[in-house]
Amino acid sequence: MTPVPEQKPAAGQQPAGRQPAADARTPKRLPPGGQRGGPPWMGAAMPAEKSMNFGPSAKRLLGRLRPHRLQLAAIITLAVASVAASVVGPKLLGHATDLIFSGVIGRQLPAGTSTEQAAAAARAAGNDNFADMLARMDVVPGVGIDFDALGRVLLLALGLYLVASLLSWWQGWLLNGLVQRTVLRLRAEVQEKLNRLPLPYFDRQPRGELLSRVTNDIDNISQTLSQTLSQLLTSLLTLIGVLAMMFWISPLLALVALVAVPLSVIVTQQIAKRSQRRFMAQWRHTGELNGQIEEAYTGHELVKVFGRQREVQAAFAAKNEELFQASFGAQFISGIIMPAMMFVGNLSYVAIAVVGGLRVASGSMSLGDVQAFIQYSRQFTQPLTQVASMANLLQSGVASAERVFAVLDAEEQTPDRPAPARVTGRVEFSHVSFRYDPDKPLIDDLSLVAEPGHTVAIVGPTGAGKTTLVNLVMRFYELDSGWITLDGVDITSMPRDELRGRIGMVLQDTWLFGGTIRDNIAYGRPGASEEEILAAARATFVDRFVRSLPDGYDTVIDEEGSNVSAGEKQLITIARAFLAEPSLLILDEATSSVDTRTEVLLQRAMAALRSDRTSFVIAHRLSTIRDADLILMMEHGRIVEQGTHEQLLAAQGAYHRLYRSQFTGAVVDDEADEAPRTPSVQGALSS
Template identity: 90%
Template sequence: MSAVPEQKPAPGPKAAAEPKRLPPAGRRPGGGPPWMGAAMPAEKSMNFGPSARRLLGRLRPHRLQLAAIVTLAVASVAASVIGPKILGHATDIIFSGVIGRQIPAGLSTEQAVAAARAAGNDSYADMLARMDVVPGMGIDFTALGRTLALALALYLGASLLMWWQGWLLNGVVQRTVLRLRADVEEKLNRLPLPYFDRQPRGELLSRVTNDIDNISQTLSQTLSQLLSALLTVVGVLAMMFWISPLLALVALVAVPLSVVVTQQIAKRSQRRFIAQWTHTGQLNGLIEEAYTGHELVKVFGRQREVQATFEAKNEELFGASFGAQFISGIIMPAMMFVGNLSYVAIAVVGGLRVASGSMSLGDVQAFIQYSRQFTQPLTQVASMANLLQSGVASAERVFEVLDAEEHAPDRVGPPRVTGRVEFEHVSFRYDPDKPLIDDLSLVAEPGHTVAIVGPTGAGKTTLVNLIMRFYELDAGRITLDGVDISTMPREELRGRIGMVLQDTWLFGGTIRDNIAYGRPDASEEEILAAARATFVDRFVRSLPDGYDTVIDEEGSNVSAGEKQLITIARAFLAEPSLLILDEATSSVDTRTEVLLQRAMAALRSDRTSFVIAHRLSTIRDADLILMMENGRIVEQGTHDQLVAADGAYARLYRSQFTGAVITDEVPAPPPGGAPAERLPAVAPAKN
């Protein structure tokens, strides 16, 4: 293949399904040029649950790594959860030492308790009875040091395990996103042309880049925290019930309240996140279209309109983003408020239980830490709600691309193509309400050149696009060597066809690479031979880097005619059995066109060729000329036959060549120079 096909109007009922939220590309309410508008916002709410489960399902190939991640997380959380209990024991050692120093030495603990009760201080006596106090002895710094060292080791171990878990998880997430990008790229290669006809390029690019990047960020930032948060809740809850079931029940009161608050806020922010990413794609599409048509915008003086449209769409994106972030941002302070209420309740009840001797001061301190650890993961989960919603909204947009209807499955086709093409009662239309091609039949014999002419919109390019199976037929069939092309693998079919379009396409790379695009395994000699046969060698030799000259992505460092020559050389090198030329010489000067006609004659030899042309001088020698109007062949025959018939073709021919005829004269050699090359000349007609 020498070039990608030009895009056509929106396809008909057999077109591939695409997201319903997008209208046809290039259209906008109220009309106007394509860069003056974009698709309307989405109205359909996203189904969060299934999309989130499908996104997490893409992690399934990494089961072993995920098992290791969970194991490390359990160990890390366990160490973190035990820490407050150890620190509470350190507090008890300090408090016992302070109280013990205040009791006269020589008394036993029981005697000290009895003395406190005798003095009427029952609360102090109850507290003293629960403590491990040695009268007259201060703080046991040896035991305190061992306890603090154990706590330090636990926290250090928890941090190392958490780091290891994050390292493994990051690898899993990035490999998952890598596979997702690859799946999207492979999917784009399998999608039919009608899908791209209705997709604004900027919108599609936004899904492939921005949305996948957002998915990567969401998975990286939320998976580790979610896993740790859930394990922390379970571990902390177990420790809280172990220390004090009563205080644990007080802390649990905050859970249903937190869930209700989160659900109510998330429900209102979800649709705004959907709108945010939809507006992002639309704004990208608008920018891409305005940039592509930048020169045209300036020529027609539409900068203000473009700027106004951009500002309006940017304002819509701002409103959606602000609403999504603001509403979801309320979750964090709301959860902090609920957590503080729980903290106050635990502090009051715990203080009363310490005073009554039901709990030690260290246990209350540990429980307060646990209450913070308990509410913190709930707050984290709530604060991640905006990230989760944003990431899943992006995932759904990517899944819409992955779920788009593909080409019908290919079947095994013939190994060799000789080039006989037959249209049998073919009917096709892009729009069901607008007829285009109805009951068309024609035969192109092997080695013949079939020229297709007619006014703009007659269906000329559509005809060759049907041969390439860029679109599927509504009725009838097209056969190649007697085989229905719908039964042939598309890769096999298109591998036998060379196509040169009026709109050239070159990729960022060297001239040599662009020529070899149709045959990557071509040798250097074959590339040079194709370049010489199509006159590419003439201008390449004048470039400083020759065939190693790098063409930028827009091809701005070579002229339009030179780009066309490179695409023709690409088709020449591919050696196709079937050749399609869609105004292939329209961008070259007149003298180069004459030279190219000779190269095209050699290129068309021994292969069936379909030539779409507006300049009728380029197809005078065609074996068959098809005159098309409104999707129908109104005339067919050779040039002489159609001129003699004095019909539509003759009128079109006279409109181009009245006052000029083709002669075989040879132009005079330039003064003092070499003889001019023998070329066809144009001379005034004799009326």
Template identity: 85%
Template sequence: MTALPDQRPTGATRAEAATPKRLPPGRQRGGPPWMGAGMPAEKSISFGPSARRLLRRLRPHRLHLVAIVALALVGVALSAYGPKVLGHATDLIFRGVLGRQLPAGATAEQAVAAARAAGNDNFANMLARMDVVPGVGIDFAALGRVLLFALALYLAVSVLMWWQGWLLTGVVQRTVLRLRADVEDKLNRLPLPYFDRQPRGELLSRVTNDIDNISQTLQQTLSQLLTSLLTVVGVLAMMFWISPLLALVALVAVPLSVVVTGAIAKRSQQRFIDQWTHTGQLNGQIEEAFTGHELVKVFGRQREVEAAFTAKNEELFRASFGAQFISGIIMPAMNFIGNLSYVAIVVVGGLRVASGTMSLGDVQAFIQYSRQFTQPLTQVASMANLLQSGIASAERVFAVLDAEEQSPDPAVPARVADPHGRVEFDRVSFRYEPDKPLITDLSLVAEPGHTVAIVGPTGAGKTTLVNLVMRFYELDAGRITLDGVDITTLRRDDLRGRIGMVLQDTWLFGGTIRENIAYGRPGASEEEIVAAAQATFVDRFVRSLPDGYDTVIDSEGSNVSAGEKQLITIARAFLAEPSLLILDEATSSVDTRTEVLLQRAMAALRSDRTSFVIAHRLSTIRDAHLILMMENGRIVEQGTHEQLLAARGAYYRLYQAQFTQPDPVAVGEPGPRPVAVQG
């Protein structure tokens, strides 16, 4: 095959969004870019189930996660012990300073007794607790050993945290890699109607922006959440070890922090949903506007496009501002609560040092612990906005993963034993919408080697007919057979591998002309590619290019003309050598002289294979073996060109309309009556 068709349902079905809400008419793929600016936001997500589902995707990396947790446990334990070591260093310094001020030769007990005798009980209690040696200053050797131990401790913590971060980065990126692969696989399993209902910009936003946001969220929150929770537990244990009273003072901040964080997060959650919804909708508008940039300019609709963009951009601004501002309040609120706790600890700790029930080093260590205790809570609270944003993106990605897939291929597929290309429609019925029949009780036979032309007014169901042959849509009733085999019993890739298609809307990918032609049959030799190009008159203009077949075509094919692009797609189908050929107005973009040449190439291409040709210019299908005249999804006439003209029915009227000028009298203008020209 050369490309996928872009036929889509009309009316409400086409306007239907892939979310629980519906898009307004005109907002479908390829619709006018200035329509549908006010798409509704998605409903609020369920945070807990979505977060658990996202975390379940980490299960394949259990061993790495265990190692990460183990490294975090050891690192947090060493980090929690660090302030206690530094507190001991503070005690050594303070002990030396006090000892230097006491008379040498006296014992510690004598110094304490002298202080009590002088009525200084607090100072006496402090001396008794600190084990001061009168007359002896700071023990720098002991102090040096303690500081070296603290340095080694923190160095080990840094190495462990670096190792943990390295492992976690690998886990997160492999998880996101698998998520992208799952989304890509899912997109390949989704039926064509899903893409008919989904604006391309919105879908692109889900598989790019939202997945990138999930990656950022996992990378920044998993490590901090784990470390923060373990730090809270470790620091709390050290705080109770040093002073249960001060630990209880510090714990007062916890319920207050939880209440404040929960209240703020609840208000910001829906705004994050709106933010990413509006981001996807804005991407859809931008994608449509630039895809149809020329038409926007031609019809002078720049102001409408700019107005739609401004309106949606303003909605995105309001949603983003509200989400970031409200969630940003968490950090100042947590800092305020932490400062209140810090003040209470300093006051109570100072009183206990003065009373001799705690050493100065223990108070210093506790103050550090109080900071380490409130900092993780503040970090967790500050991550609430990032976490909610990531879960909102995860919900949008999961909506794609949960979309209804096309029916699976049969477990034991049938095979076409003797392929000739005979296609039969047996009482086929199909509709895009349950209440609007399109094709009803249709039966026809396309014999091998015959060309079947399908004509009729726009919306008659011509392209839908060939889409049903390709199984892009499933039948409501009846069946279609290929060489006597029901196509529903074939694997889709087997069925479509026997079909070549050339569309009116050409599709080329970024690559060389050689690669675009070879897309029809991977592994084709250079001689086969050139032969296909010569047969379809591609070789004529390729030889005139500086790089020949190595000329690189950009993704939009803007460096070749529309006719040349069409020729390349025809060469692609020619190289594929299909048994069934579908041509959907395939020569509409070429000039008259080239069309004549292409008709000859098409004749060679259609020989010995069944061909379905959708045409609006009836002069191009005069030699068809069978012409089907369709109206409202029904075949109203069939026969050869001469037979249908002789019948003077619907085909005759359509044929005459192509050679008859409009009646100027009918539109209120003076002029002679038209004269029909017989073809």
């Protein structure tokens, strides 16, 4: 093991594959678990997210439908045909009304006279309005209602409405399939994006908040697109078709009806502007509440142990109240749109009824045309009301889309480069500097070399940077300056999968997935044979407790691993690393959860596991790393001492104090070491 002298590299001297650092683009980091650390009740407050504009977000969301152009064309064609059939219906019903009205009036006129004669007789009698109306009607004096013609018109109207319904059903079926495929692709993109995001991104995001974006927000987008796209398309086409029919029947009444349009737009804009912010707050608070519930659930035992149920309940109640206020405000304000639009529509209806009645009385329009126009006015205001009533769904869906797009737009980890041909395990740190927070130094100008086949133990107080050191080797985080090489090749020039595939890592926090014990061990090397799995289990003493289980290696472990002890879980993770046969081994407090006797046995197993490969061992129990080739004593991100166990004890420095403290008392910091000790402590140290 060769310590590296603290000197700057020569000008232009860089390891193979080294690229210039881009510190300016390095995102701000937080410590691992920065948002997740601490007790569950501490994660309630989060900074508010800045909302994007509604227009660009909605446009981007609709743009995701672009790959389905042909299906969209078919949907639009079906919608046009359906709306056209339904729009012609009122005109036919108006004609039916004219047939009935003409028949009723015709039976009251003397037979054998013409319409002109009947109108002249009415005008001579002083009934000018009736004469004008009669002159515009197709009336046969003395003849009643033509039921044959009336039946044909009604059957035609019934057929048109039936065709419109069938076309609308077909259009809805196609649109629903298109929306679900779009959401399916969106979920896949989010999942792939999560795999490309760097670890610092997840440090900044509470788990429940991220899960809410991936699940709740995408579900809300699906619901919004399913419920609004069809209605929006139908409503817009209905507006166009109805407006054309209204101008055809009476341009004057059409202009009266159009007065409602700008009034409706103004009302909708003013209300929607105030509700959009509340919808963003609603979904933000939903994600925060999910994160809080998830933390409280996973830390339920901790909450019980410390008796903090009231604090958790109070934090939940506060966040739940915030969600209630945001949701109530969003729904209430957007809900005002519907009655406001109904009020505008009723004003338009009254104006059309008054003007239309006057025109019928003056003979300028037929009664059937007025009836058809009133139906069209209802059809005209109904789409406006529907669009307005969908404003809350649209705003809610776009707010969710903004949150999902924020994940898709997050800065990804730097691209990988081709892998080196061979890895033997020589690791070199050259003037490495790193900090999670730019204002808080952690590792500064660190250099060291780990030779192939050697074991490097890293010790030091909590927060000294021990775990950070191995996280940098794994490229979980990118360096601020300096470089780390593996066999002379900068690790930033290696694909992450290739780099991590050659490294076996056993953490203090064990992770097991839902599956059998055999599957969890085999996770270390896909394709391993049954005999290789059993050999790894026997070497790491997993076989000892598995044999006592009713189902043996087929015992199913739940997702939380609650049906096996903490020590047994750690043994399984060690067996997983043993099976992987890595070139570089990282053990981060790998035996912290096992008993003393098993630890002694595991030390032998890991000694065999560490043979012929470079190993980094992080340990708090210094008795477990006595045989390490090199021990690094770290404090405040710096290596303050390095050497073998015997050398460091003989130096009577920081390592000696830390080692002796495990048998006498805790050493808090350097100042405590230098402070005068009580006689009892001094006696303990001198014994």
